[in-house]
Amino acid sequence: MNRPTTDHATLADKFNENEPRVNWHDETLWWVRAKRDRQAWSIPEWELLRETASQIKLNVLGNLHDYLIQFEQQALQNGAVVHWAADAAEHNRIVTTILQRHGVKRMVKSKSMLTEECHLNPHLQANGIEVIDTDLGERIVQLAKEPPSHIVLPCIHKKKEEIGELFHEHLGTPAGNADPQFLTAAARQHLRQEFLQSKAAITGVNFAVAETGEMVVCTNEGNADMGAHLADVHIACMGMEKIVPERKHLGVFLRLLARSATGQPITTYSSHFRKPAPGKELHIVIVDNGRSRQLGREDFRNSLKCIRCGACMNTCPVYRRSGGHSYHTAVAGPIGAILAPNLDMKDYADLPFASTLCGSCSNVCPVKIDIHQQLYKWRQVLVQEGHTSGMKTAGMKVMSAVLSKPGNYKKAGKMGRWVLKAFPGMVNNRFNPWYKQREMPAPPKQSFSEWYAEQQSTKK
Amino acid sequence: MTIKIASTVKVGLFIPCYIDQFYPQVGIATLQLLQKLGCEVEYPQGQTCCGQPMANSGYEHLTHQCNSLFVRNFAAYDYIVAPSGSCVLHIKEHLHDPANEPAAAGIRQRIYELTEFLTDILKVTALPARFPCKVGLHQSCHGQRGLGLAQMSELVASPFSKPEQLLRMVAGVELVELDRKDECCGFGGTFCVAEEAVSVKMGKDRIADHVKHGAEVITGTDVSCLMHLEGVLRRQHQPVKVMHIAEILNQQIHEQANH
Numbered sequence: 001m002n003r004p005t006t007d008h009a010t011l012a013d014k015f016n017e018n019e020p021r022v023n024w025h026d027e028t029l030w031w032v033r034a035k036r037d038r039q040a041w042s043i044p045e046w047e048l049l050r051e052t053a054s055q056i057k058l059n060v061l062g063n064l065h066d067y068l069i070q071f072e073q074q075a076l077q078n079g080a081v082v083h084w085a086a087d088a089a090e091h092n093r094i095v096t097t098i099l100q101r102h103g104v105k106r107m108v109k110s111k112s113m114l115t116e117e118c119h120l121n122p123h124l125q126a127n128g129i130e131v132i133d134t135d136l137g138e139r140i141v142q143l144a145k146e147p148p149s150h151i152v153l154p155c156i157h158k159k160k161e162e163i164g165e166l167f168h169e170h171l172g173t174p175a176g177n178a179d180p181q182f183l184t185a186a187a188r189q190h191l192r193q194e195f196l197q198s199k200a201a202i203t204g205v206n207f208a209v210a211e212t213g214e215m216v217v218c219t220n221e222g223n224a225d226m227g228a229h230l231a232d233v234h235i236a237c238m239g240m241e242k243i244v245p246e247r248k249h250l251g252v253f254l255r256l257l258a259r260s261a262t263g264q265p266i267t268t269y270s271s272h273f274r275k276p277a278p279g280k281e282l283h284i285v286i287v288d289n290g291r292s293r294q295l296g297r298e299d300f301r302n303s304l305k306c307i308r309c310g311a312c313m314n315t316c317p318v319y320r321r322s323g324g325h326s327y328h329t330a331v332a333g334p335i336g337a338i339l340a341p342n343l344d345m346k347d348y349a350d351l352p353f354a355s356t357l358c359g360s361c362s363n364v365c366p367v368k369i370d371i372h373q374q375l376y377k378w379r380q381v382l383v384q385e386g387h388t389s390g391m392k393t394a395g396m397k398v399m400s401a402v403l404s405k406p407g408n409y410k411k412a413g414k415m416g417r418w419v420l421k422a423f424p425g426m427v428n429n430r431f432n433p434w435y436k437q438r439e440m441p442a443p444p445k446q447s448f449s450e451w452y453a454e455q456q457s458t459k460k
Numbered sequence: 461m462t463i464k465i466a467s468t469v470k471v472g473l474f475i476p477c478y479i480d481q482f483y484p485q486v487g488i489a490t491l492q493l494l495q496k497l498g499c500e501v502e503y504p505q506g507q508t509c510c511g512q513p514m515a516n517s518g519y520e521h522l523t524h525q526c527n528s529l530f531v532r533n534f535a536a537y538d539y540i541v542a543p544s545g546s547c548v549l550h551i552k553e554h555l556h557d558p559a560n561e562p563a564a565a566g567i568r569q570r571i572y573e574l575t576e577f578l579t580d581i582l583k584v585t586a587l588p589a590r591f592p593c594k595v596g597l598h599q600s601c602h603g604q605r606g607l608g609l610a611q612m613s614e615l616v617a618s619p620f621s622k623p624e625q626l627l628r629m630v631a632g633v634e635l636v637e638l639d640r641k642d643e644c645c646g647f648g649g650t651f652c653v654a655e656e657a658v659s660v661k662m663g664k665d666r667i668a669d670h671v672k673h674g675a676e677v678i679t680g681t682d683v684s685c686l687m688h689l690e691g692v693l694r695r696q697h698q699p700v701k702v703m704h705i706a707e708i709l710n711q712q713i714h715e716q717a718n719h
Contacts, residue, residue: 009655016657026665030640037613046616315614317644321661354655356648356662357516359605363614376516383518396519402508403477404525409508413481433653437660438691441482448480448487452503 007350012322026320028156033314035263036364042265043255053252054368057305060243061295067210067243068286074213078275080282088118091287095120095202095235096127098283102233104129104200108191110217110224111135112204113151113308114237114287116330117343120202131202132194134223136187143170149324151331152261152310157323191223201227203273205238205284206307207253211246214274215284218257218267225271235283236273240291241304253307256366260309294342299377303338305367312361312371318354327351334361338374341382349387352378410449417443469581471499472537474571476547476683477509483683489706490543490574496710497582504533512550516649520554527564528557535563539581540571543706545603545681548573552607573603574706575681579622584629591711592632596675597624598666598689599642600682609681613642623681623705630708636673643669647688663692671700678702 016022040046060067072082085091091114099107109115109131121131121142133142137154141147143166148154155163164178173186203224207216215236217224228234244253250270258264276282294300313319313333324332329340329348334355340348352375361371382388402412420427420443428435446454471494475487487503494501510530511523530551534540542548551571557564578584599621603609610621627633646652646662653659667689670678678693678700680686686702693700 009657012655013657016661019661022661040616043616317646317662318655318658321658321665322655353518353651354658356601356644356646356651356659358601358644358648360601360612360614360642360644363605363612379516379518380520384521388518392517393519396514396517396522400514400519400522400525403511403514404508404529406506406508406529409477413477417481433656434691436656437695438663438688439694441687441690444482444484446484448475448484449503449505449507451484451488452491453505 006328008322008326008328008354009350011326011328012318012354015323015326016321022321024159025157025323029314029320032153032263033311033364036260036311036314037263039259039263039265043259049252049256050366050368053256053307053366054305056244056249056252057367058302060245061241061301061304064240064243064295067245068240070210071208071213071243072286074211075284076213078213078282080213080276080284083283083285085285085287085289087289088287091118091237091285091289092120092123094285095237096124096129098233098235099124099129099200100127102199104233106130106132106194106198107200107202108132108134108194108198108223108227108231109202110204110219110227111138111154112202112237113148113331114204114239115202116148118237118287118289120237132191132198134191134194134221134227135219136184136221136223139187139191140166143167147325147330149332150310150313151308151333157325191226195226195230198227198231200233200235201231202235202237203228205236205242206257207244207250208238208242208284209245209247209250210243212274214247214272216250216254217271217273218254218269219271220262220264220268222269225269228271228273229277232279233281233283234273234276235285237285237287240286240288241306257307257309260311260364260366290343294339297342299381300338300342300374302369303335303342303371303374305369306335306339307367309366311364311366315360315364316355317358317360318356322354327354334371334375335369338369338371338378341378345382345385345387349382352376352382410447413447417447469499470538471501472534472540473501473503474507474510474534474540474542474547475503476542476544478687479543479683482687483704486543486683486704486706489704489710490541493574493706493710494541496588497578497584499582502537507533510547510550511554512547513649515550515554523554524557527555528559530555531557531560531563531567534567534571535560538570539577540567541574541577542571543574543681543704544683545573545600545607545609546684549602549606573607573609573681575603575623575626576607576609578709579625584626587626587629587709588713589629589709589711590631590713591708592634594634594636594674594676595627595708596636596638596670596673596678597621597627598645598670598678598680598685599623600680600685601642601644603681604642610642613640623679626709627679627705630711631713633708636670636675638669638673640666640669645685645689647685649684652688659688660692663688664696667692667696667698667700671698675700677708679705679708681705 140155337351511526646659
């Protein structure tokens with residue numbers, strides 16, 4: 001679970017060493033994107049739905065303080081215990097304290113990218129508490145001792161044969177069996193035991209309704225329900241931006257979420273948690289962890305509209321060909337690349353550059369976050385804040401000097417074309433990343449401007 | 461065939477730096493095509509670059525001089541036209557000049573990518589061109605998603621494509637269908653060298669889609685994408701050629717396509 005220290009380009013380079021595997025990864029995720037397209041086209045008012053969701057979230061972000069207070073009041077009235085965590089460390093402390101008070105040594109957790117963001121699992125382990133991830137994909141990567149590579153499809157980078165091997169090793173399934181149905185049944189048996197024994201369950205939160213103090217958790221496997229209903233203590237961890245004002249707004253978001261995420265009309269389970277069952281406890285941990293700071297950055301505020309559907313990852317041509325782990329952060333892909341620098345500019349300075357700015361992410365986003373525009377803006381911020389190499393800055397200054405003066409530009413262009421023609425080896429060598437797998441353009445005799453000048457002079 | 465337009469339009473021709481230096485034939489085709497369609501075209505000699513290479517790398521603050529230069533070169537024209545969606549989008553979104561902001565604002569509104577200028581301003585409905593060839597159209601992202609040159613596959617909306625509309629006016633052109641009609645080619649400015657592995661892989665995958673569907677020529681509205689694809693094609697020793705859309709739209713009826 002250690003965070004790699006190398007940057008996206010290096011990790012992507014490594015991912016691309018196995019081209020057939022890149023093809024497989026790309027096609028798998030493109031298939032999800034195609035499913036999403038079919039679902040989107042099944043709703044004539046799709047674009048209106050996106051706009052509505054975007055506006056609702058805009059309202060939420062503009063009045064977040066009031067909605068959070070309202071949510072807390074309602075939740076308290078419902079009998080929940082509400083905790084506020086300023087950062088990841090406080091979140092982890094709060095969760096650990098609750099579990100320790102109940103003497104929990106082993107417990108279940110359904111999918112929560114927030115707990116990944118906060119690195120809760122290693123923290124609990126260090127405190128002697130074992131966490132069993134119950135989302136099938138998350139359980140698979142947990143057994144493999146890897147972080148999720150995708151926020152919705154955590155083990156999308158694993159082939160079924162590899163999962164078969166993992167299950168053989170950890171769950172005792174027969175060697176060589178890679179039948180998805182068989183493996184899923186095995187996981188089901190294994191997890192059932194965990195559900196039955198667990199005194200506490202952690203879930204994430206997809207939507208927190210300010211009006212009622214209830215939370216909605218969306219899963220396809222019912223694992224959040226199994227965990228939360230069987231345990232005495234339910235701890236729901238949510239980022240503070242998960243608010244929707246009223247229950248009726250769920251009608252917008254639930255229609256968008258699963259269609260955008262996996263191309264399903266709706267998740268199999270959209271479970272509402274409102275109050276603890278008699279004799280049981282419901283804890284809600286509301287986490288900031290940099291969200292207030294992001295809210296204060298006008299250019300990046302809208303990134304908090306994100307409902308974690310992962311559509312931007314599935315459509316991203318770079319994500320599909322570099323894999324989630326190349327982003328070395330809990331939330332990968334385009335949305336991760338605009339969220340991560342807010343958490344740590346130095347560690348994630350590479351991510352906004354891991355994009356061609358093609359704009360497909362912004363187009364699929366169900367809440368219309370201008371993701372590619374924010375990538376561009378993060379690049380400016382990162383350079384201004386000094387998170388760039390001196391060599392790159394020097395190169396850019398030379399480029400700017402050449403392009404700012406027509407005389408310099410013409411001379412440099414002529415010189416460049418001459419070098420390419422006379423000494424191609426000076427350019428076509430292993431130090432030129434372009435040349436590694438591509439030919440340089442053939443230098444023409446004349447530039448366009450030289451040709452144009454010649455035409456003009458012959459006319460006269 | 462003659463094409464009549466209401467009155468002579470004075471066009472300032474913007475030829476992006478890499479076209480000027482490496483693909484002069486694209487500039488020539490653009491100029492000839494615009495003249496053929498009745499425009500009065502001038503190429504201001506003092507031009508260099510739109511500043512995008514610096515800006516997309518996070519150095520927008522180093523583009524001020526490029527911007528001032530651009531404003532000086534192009535402020536006087538009715539329209540500014542360039543054979544590049546990407547450079548035009550950059551100017552539209554980022555051209556500012558504190559010394560002459562009204563002129564910069566005017567340019568942002570009057571600059572057009574070549575195909576949208578043809579379909580939206582000149583309202584071209586026929587072209588005296590012939591190009592008997594199987595052509596794959598690469599929809600470059602900045603033109604398509606940034607300028608809205610074509611409907612985007614992510615959006616639920618009626619289909620249209622300005623480049624395609626024009627290519628369909630060229631006799632003999634057979635447009636091939638692609639599996640992924642608007643996926644990025646992976647050029648991405650400095651991305652093409654900073655993220656070399658992914659960039660090349662994206663290029664290879666785009667090419668494979670065109671080749672699979674029998675394209676003999678890959679065309680598009682941006683030479684930067686085509687330059688990247690051409691680099692991969694030539695390394696792979698593929699017989700497929702790249703041509704900017706202006707070169708196809710400007711093909712003379714009597715010219716034999718020898719591709």
